Amino acid sequence: MTKKNHDADVAFIQALAELLRENDLTELQVKRDYGADDSLNVRVSRHIQQQAAVQVAAPTAAPAAAPVAGPAAAAPAASSPDDPADHPGAVTSPMVGTVYMQAEPGADPFISVGASVSEGDTLLIVEAMKTMNHIPAPRSGTIKRIVVEDGAAVEFGTPLVILE
Numbered sequence: 001m002t003k004k005n006h007d008a009d010v011a012f013i014q015a016l017a018e019l020l021r022e023n024d025l026t027e028l029q030v031k032r033d034y035g036a037d038d039s040l041n042v043r044v045s046r047h048i049q050q051q052a053a054v055q056v057a058a059p060t061a062a063p064a065a066a067p068v069a070g071p072a073a074a075a076p077a078a079s080s081p082d083d084p085a086d087h088p089g090a091v092t093s094p095m096v097g098t099v100y101m102q103a104e105p106g107a108d109p110f111i112s113v114g115a116s117v118s119e120g121d122t123l124l125i126v127e128a129m130k131t132m133n134h135i136p137a138p139r140s141g142t143i144k145r146i147v148v149e150d151g152a153a154v155e156f157g158t159p160l161v162i163l164e
Contacts, residue, residue: 006129009040014095016044017156044156084147084159091138091161093154097128101150109150111161115143123161126154137163 009032016028027045034040084090093099101109101124110122117123117137126133145162148154 006131010095010129010131012040013042013044016042017094020044084145084162085157087159087162089141089144089162089164090147090159091123091135091163093126093156093158093160094135095126095128095133096155097126097133097153099148099150099152099154099160100125100127100132101146111143111146113143113146117141117143117163123163124148135160139163 012032016030019025020028027043029041029043032040032042085092101111103110103125110124111117118140119137121137122134123137123143124135126135141163143161144164147159147161154160
């Protein structure tokens with residue numbers, strides 16, 4: 001698969017997640033064929049808790065019906081008052097991937113609890129399909145809590161930090 005297809009697939013998956021949210025749908029499943037042996041199967045679903053899970057399966061991978069496991073999927077049905085997903089200052093992951101708190105191993109982290117950030121400052125990186133995606137601060141504020149750990153796997157909608 002070329003870099004152009006990779007970038008287009010990331011944009012396609014993000015557009016599906018947005019379509020799911022905008023139209024108050026609970027699930028979408030799409031298959032894109034690129035050729036005889038090259039396709040992309042995407043299933044995007046939203047749980048009752050208003051969190052979404054994105055699942056991508058290659059033709060040679062396990063069946064697409066297998067559930068995606070992760071912190072958001074393991075959340076209890078009744079949310080507690082301390083649930084970071086319910087916090088109005090929660091910054092959530094825009095994609096499925098792996099979180100990195102610094103630009104490279106051994107470097108200083110982008111943020112720390114109590115640090116002030118400006119709108120657009122990088123909070124952390126989410127690696128998705130070997131692409132490093134800088135997650136910007138949606139507004140200026142102070143980091144009250146870092147919800148995820150460095151190297152943790154996250155799903156779409158997983159709370160990353162609390163920004164007030």
